[in-house]
Amino acid sequence: xxxxxxxxxxxxxxxxxxxxxxxxxxxxxxxxxxxxxxxxxxxxxxxxxxxxxxxxxxxxxxxxxxxxxxxxxxxxxxxxxxxxxxxxxxxxxxxxxxxxxxxxxxxxxxxxxxxxxxxxxxxxxxxxxxxxxxxxxxxxxxxxxxxxxxxxxxxxxxxxxxxxxxxxxxxxxxxxxxxxxxxxxxxxxxxxxxxxxxxxxxxxxxxxxxxxxxxxxxxxxxxxxxxxxxxxxxxxxxxxxxxxxxxxxxxxxxxxxxxxxxxxxxxxxxxxxxxxxxxxxxxxxxxxxxxxxxxxxxxxxxxxxxxxxxxxxxxxxxxxxxxxxxxxxxxxxxxxxxxxxxxxxxxxxxxxxxxxxxxxxxxxxxxxxxxxxxxxxxxxxxxxxxxxxxxxxxxxxxxxxxxxxxxxxxxxxxxxxxxxxxxxxxxxxxxxxxxxxxx
Amino acid sequence: xxxxxxxxxxxxxxxxxxxxxxxxxxxxxxxxxxxxxxxxxxxxxxxxxxxxxxxxxxxxxxxxxxxxxxxxxxxxxxxxxxxxxxxxxxxxxxxxxxxxxxxxxxxxxxxxxxxxxxxxxxxxxxxxxxxxxxxxxxxxxxxxxxxxxxxxxxxxxxxxxxxxxxxxxxxxxxxxxxxxxxxxxxxxxxxxxxxxxxxxxxxxxxxxxxxxxxxxxxxxxxxxxxxxxxxxxxxxxxxxxxxxxxxxxxxxxxxxxxxxxxxxxxxxxxxxxxxxxxxxxxxxxxxxxxxxxxxxxxxxxxxxxxxxxxxxxxxxxxxxxxxxxxxxxxxxxxxxxxxxxxxxxxxxxxxxxxxxxxxxxxxxxxxxxxxxxxxxxxxxxxxxxxxxxxxxxxxxxxxxxxxxxxxxxxxxxxxxxxxxxxxxxxxxxxxxxxxxxxx
Numbered sequence: 001x002x003x004x005x006x007x008x009x010x011x012x013x014x015x016x017x018x019x020x021x022x023x024x025x026x027x028x029x030x031x032x033x034x035x036x037x038x039x040x041x042x043x044x045x046x047x048x049x050x051x052x053x054x055x056x057x058x059x060x061x062x063x064x065x066x067x068x069x070x071x072x073x074x075x076x077x078x079x080x081x082x083x084x085x086x087x088x089x090x091x092x093x094x095x096x097x098x099x100x101x102x103x104x105x106x107x108x109x110x111x112x113x114x115x116x117x118x119x120x121x122x123x124x125x126x127x128x129x130x131x132x133x134x135x136x137x138x139x140x141x142x143x144x145x146x147x148x149x150x151x152x153x154x155x156x157x158x159x160x161x162x163x164x165x166x167x168x169x170x171x172x173x174x175x176x177x178x179x180x181x182x183x184x185x186x187x188x189x190x191x192x193x194x195x196x197x198x199x200x201x202x203x204x205x206x207x208x209x210x211x212x213x214x215x216x217x218x219x220x221x222x223x224x225x226x227x228x229x230x231x232x233x234x235x236x237x238x239x240x241x242x243x244x245x246x247x248x249x250x251x252x253x254x255x256x257x258x259x260x261x262x263x264x265x266x267x268x269x270x271x272x273x274x275x276x277x278x279x280x281x282x283x284x285x286x287x288x289x290x291x292x293x294x295x296x297x298x299x300x301x302x303x304x305x306x307x308x309x310x311x312x313x314x315x316x317x318x319x320x321x322x323x324x325x326x327x328x329x330x331x332x333x334x335x336x337x338x339x340x341x342x343x344x345x346x347x348x349x350x351x352x353x354x355x356x357x358x359x360x361x362x363x364x365x366x367x368x369x370x371x372x373x374x375x376x377x378x379x380x381x382x383x384x385x386x387x388x389x390x391x392x393x394x395x396x397x398x399x400x401x402x403x404x405x406x407x408x409x410x411x412x413x414x415x416x417x418x419x420x421x422x423x424x425x426x427x428x429x430x431x432x433x434x435x436x437x438x439x
Numbered sequence: 440x441x442x443x444x445x446x447x448x449x450x451x452x453x454x455x456x457x458x459x460x461x462x463x464x465x466x467x468x469x470x471x472x473x474x475x476x477x478x479x480x481x482x483x484x485x486x487x488x489x490x491x492x493x494x495x496x497x498x499x500x501x502x503x504x505x506x507x508x509x510x511x512x513x514x515x516x517x518x519x520x521x522x523x524x525x526x527x528x529x530x531x532x533x534x535x536x537x538x539x540x541x542x543x544x545x546x547x548x549x550x551x552x553x554x555x556x557x558x559x560x561x562x563x564x565x566x567x568x569x570x571x572x573x574x575x576x577x578x579x580x581x582x583x584x585x586x587x588x589x590x591x592x593x594x595x596x597x598x599x600x601x602x603x604x605x606x607x608x609x610x611x612x613x614x615x616x617x618x619x620x621x622x623x624x625x626x627x628x629x630x631x632x633x634x635x636x637x638x639x640x641x642x643x644x645x646x647x648x649x650x651x652x653x654x655x656x657x658x659x660x661x662x663x664x665x666x667x668x669x670x671x672x673x674x675x676x677x678x679x680x681x682x683x684x685x686x687x688x689x690x691x692x693x694x695x696x697x698x699x700x701x702x703x704x705x706x707x708x709x710x711x712x713x714x715x716x717x718x719x720x721x722x723x724x725x726x727x728x729x730x731x732x733x734x735x736x737x738x739x740x741x742x743x744x745x746x747x748x749x750x751x752x753x754x755x756x757x758x759x760x761x762x763x764x765x766x767x768x769x770x771x772x773x774x775x776x777x778x779x780x781x782x783x784x785x786x787x788x789x790x791x792x793x794x795x796x797x798x799x800x801x802x803x804x805x806x807x808x809x810x811x812x813x814x815x816x817x818x819x820x821x822x823x824x825x826x827x828x829x830x831x832x833x834x835x836x837x838x839x840x841x842x843x844x845x846x847x848x849x850x851x852x853x854x855x856x857x858x859x860x861x862x863x864x865x866x867x868x869x870x871x872x873x874x875x876x877x878x
Contacts, residue, residue, distance in 0.1 A: 147603070183475070234673030237677060241680055242750055242850055244753070277739055281735040311702055347703055347706075385706075
């Protein structure tokens, strides 16, 4: 057996996949035995599938495009360069092509873009045995989920749903209408995928029907499609919280330049905003010249505000994303965060005050007015932490209200926002406490 | 109809639930019609179920405990105060109690703690029709997922899995062994739930079998249980990235004092570490006294490093969590982040340099040596951003290597870490560039 034709294992290919070149991916993929190749192809993300398809020959492309369910085929086509999409659509059979074209009309992050238009329809007056036979027949054809039958009237309105299990358990004399469930969780075509994910998590469902605005059932979203959605949404939020644009792809698959662009934008905005601190500091240049000791605590003061703010904003961002907290709760959150800010600020301020007094006692680090300097720092930390907590917690509400993603209230964004006001709080406090002494 | 007995809708109760007192929750719950009460109870989180059960009468407790599947009952019992757990276990029937006790032995975040010990067993030499009849019989009993049959030999070793759909599609003459799939994704009892979530997302499965160390099948984890796990893990990571301990509960359900504790700990650690900046600044007190203009750019310099660092750390944290990047990839990430850091630093440094020269031309803000100050700031930003990016990207690897959660490399943590070194870079650069001029 020559090394080139040695069967390589699906698992090995899967492990090596991220570091392989497109050419090596194709070669490895072609070496898989047919049954594994099928599994392997279906286990790839739609982005990886698109990349692989682009590298395959036209005949192979046709084969693999036809392996995909319509919703997955639509996802792959959305990942292709626009000029290739038409060619790939022609590889599908007529029925699938029409379904995929219908799906492509939806936004990718809406329920309509996630749904599978193929589901099992059952009539309300069918007998249990008729329904079971019908489900069994549909299983032979191309229906992704045969475990639920959707009970529709003649106008395609959804009356109820019946699970295979309910049909199994029912006494054969009954009809579908007798055993179907009518208290249904449904979504519309435009429902955001984040909301769909939440419904799955809350209700522990296997599939959710998608309705159009006239109440006709258009398809189903299945739970196996939603796990990766929930994960992707969380990744997006985490990256935004960390202060960058969402990447939308694994780390090593984003080109160096594309990655720089995603990161430089936010960093530049933050940098330019942060330049306001230089302007603010310049206003207090005379005070600093008279009392250089004040400048020593500038990093400590502004970072306390930034840390408290990023904590509060992260907390509110995630609670909003999970709808644990809603827009209308802003007032309750504000009262609570105001109290939290004062409490946290009092703790940190006291620690800061004691630290300065201790260093002064031990090393005489801060000159003859050390006690007043300590009081200035303690009070400023109290003020800055309170203000940071308050603005950090309110910023996500403001962004949501203005129609932006609350997750953009990233830790660095909040820190930058709080830095200038932190300096103002600090030097204003210093003017009061140190007047007649150092200033 | 008196207002007290008016039937309230399930949806209304669900909306009001978070803000209701325990007493009001019980009253609302008792007013639900029996069918809705069932759905409503099952849709609550295990924490909410535990809270509700504690507030109910003993007879009601028995009824509702017995509604729960063994894995869900185990989750509820873990949420109860330790002294109550025994009492609640006695409310279950003998078989369920033994199953729940077995599940309680697992860590909550392992596959063993998520799994349902009830699954459908099929023999490999059963005919298709026998298997179908058997599945149908099991559906009448208490098995959560009847859609997969697990093919076990006499020693409980897993040979393969057969879906209801495959049984439907198979020609009746065959036996289970002929149609079962043997390339199985399995987990062990100790597999971390984050890994389990990833397997579901990668393979699009409905259920994953759980094996013990001897290769015996112990139960299944179903996809509907994993959606909330994926969401919870993401919440934990986001909260850590934002610089606090994970809350493990919705915002409004965490008491004020408990919340303060979760937040104050990290803030204090960061505050005490940040005090090193005061020590670092004190080393340069003489330089600041001679060139106060230097102090103006301290916030700008250190925040650039912090922002770049928190961006890089967040990126690596999430990539590690999704296994897009593995521990052994640290070297590739380091090379790439070094280049990114230099590129980002060059962009920001240039902007900083130009800003100072422009302000000088317009307002003569920075004295006679403004050009040298501009060069100092430009070079320092380059150095600080490079250093911030590098340390931010490497810190999660170091934490993972030491056995800590990489998500603890939060934005505020990285920023604090980078602040002191940022000051050293800045003032060292200043000593070189401004020697003979301002210093």
